[in-house]
Amino acid sequence: MNTSFDFPGLVPDTLDLSDYLDPEQSHAVRPANHFADRAVDILLGRNIAKGLPLPWPRTHGKFAFRPGEMTVWTGFKGHGKSLMISNILFHGLNEGERVFIISPEFKPADVLARKIRQAAENSSPPEEFARRFLEWAGDNRLWLFDHQGALKPDTVTAVIRYAVEHYGVDHVLIDSLMKCGIGADDYNRQKQFVDDIQSIAHQSGIHLHLVAHARKCENDDKPPRLHDVKGTSELCDMAENVLTVWKNKRKLNAQSRGDTSLDDLYDALLTVDSQRNGDGWVGAIPLWFHQPSGQFLAGANHPTMSWKP
Numbered sequence: 001m002n003t004s005f006d007f008p009g010l011v012p013d014t015l016d017l018s019d020y021l022d023p024e025q026s027h028a029v030r031p032a033n034h035f036a037d038r039a040v041d042i043l044l045g046r047n048i049a050k051g052l053p054l055p056w057p058r059t060h061g062k063f064a065f066r067p068g069e070m071t072v073w074t075g076f077k078g079h080g081k082s083l084m085i086s087n088i089l090f091h092g093l094n095e096g097e098r099v100f101i102i103s104p105e106f107k108p109a110d111v112l113a114r115k116i117r118q119a120a121e122n123s124s125p126p127e128e129f130a131r132r133f134l135e136w137a138g139d140n141r142l143w144l145f146d147h148q149g150a151l152k153p154d155t156v157t158a159v160i161r162y163a164v165e166h167y168g169v170d171h172v173l174i175d176s177l178m179k180c181g182i183g184a185d186d187y188n189r190q191k192q193f194v195d196d197i198q199s200i201a202h203q204s205g206i207h208l209h210l211v212a213h214a215r216k217c218e219n220d221d222k223p224p225r226l227h228d229v230k231g232t233s234e235l236c237d238m239a240e241n242v243l244t245v246w247k248n249k250r251k252l253n254a255q256s257r258g259d260t261s262l263d264d265l266y267d268a269l270l271t272v273d274s275q276r277n278g279d280g281w282v283g284a285i286p287l288w289f290h291q292p293s294g295q296f297l298a299g300a301n302h303p304t305m306s307w308k309p
Contacts, residue, residue: 176211187232
């Protein structure tokens with residue numbers, strides 16, 4: 001599958017971001033009508049449910065990615081955080097949401113190839129399909145910051161402000177905190193950075209997704225919890241939502257040995273560990289992985305999510 005053509009949603013790292021490096025207060029002056037819809041929603045009692053729901057029906061009415069909030073995503077290395085988030089943001093694109101991805105760990109072409117497979121519902125879509133999807137995604141729906149390697153915290157905040165002002169994005173993904181130029185034990189700078197990006201979310205109304213890896217444990221037989229997140233303890237305290245992704249490696253290991261006794265078990269758990277707003281629901285949902293598409297399903301025999309161009 002060839003995705004090497006010029007995707008219009010690539011945001012080059014050569015941008016002059018000097019106008020967006022100012023303190024957040026200089027970007028917080030808004031006319032009253034900027035907040036009109038949100039104010040009316042509050043008055044009419046519509047504020048709680050508003051937001052992008054998860055794709056799986058059993059979570060509907062329990063959790064949503066609401067405007068002006070930050071979600072911290074965590075999980076052990078190799079447990080599928082980025083794949084899960086890609087699945088959810090593909091769902092968001094399907095629902096008309098605008099998405100901006102800052103992913104220094106993955107090349108834009110790799111991020112897009114994953115999206116194409118999820119849209120095609122199979123691992124080897126034809127080139128014609130790939131180009132049609134990329135044309136659709138690049139038409140004012142999906143943007144990616146074209147940069148690999150560590151970033152400076154100020155660059156991250158500046159490019160988010162740029163995307164908000166120029167593209168009117170609804171969701172911003174930072175994948176991950178460890179690539180934002182802050183030492184693993186520099187807790188004060190981590191706290192300041194998270195405070196800065198959360199302030200942008202609060203002021204602009206975007207939903208901010210931040211990936212923060214879990215600390216290494218003796219084994220990963222059980223899902224990580226809030227206290228396992230690598231970095232400052234304030235990280236999860238500050239976030240409106242904390243979600244964890246855990247892969248059922250016991251099932252995978254059994255299958256690799258030819259043991260089919262665990263085939264009916266789920267492949268992954270998505271846990272809402274913390275939800276400050278909404279009704280505060282917390283809990284875990286089992287998910288089954290569809291290897292050809294890279295999608296997570298609500299049941300072993302459930303249909304994959306179709307692209308809605």
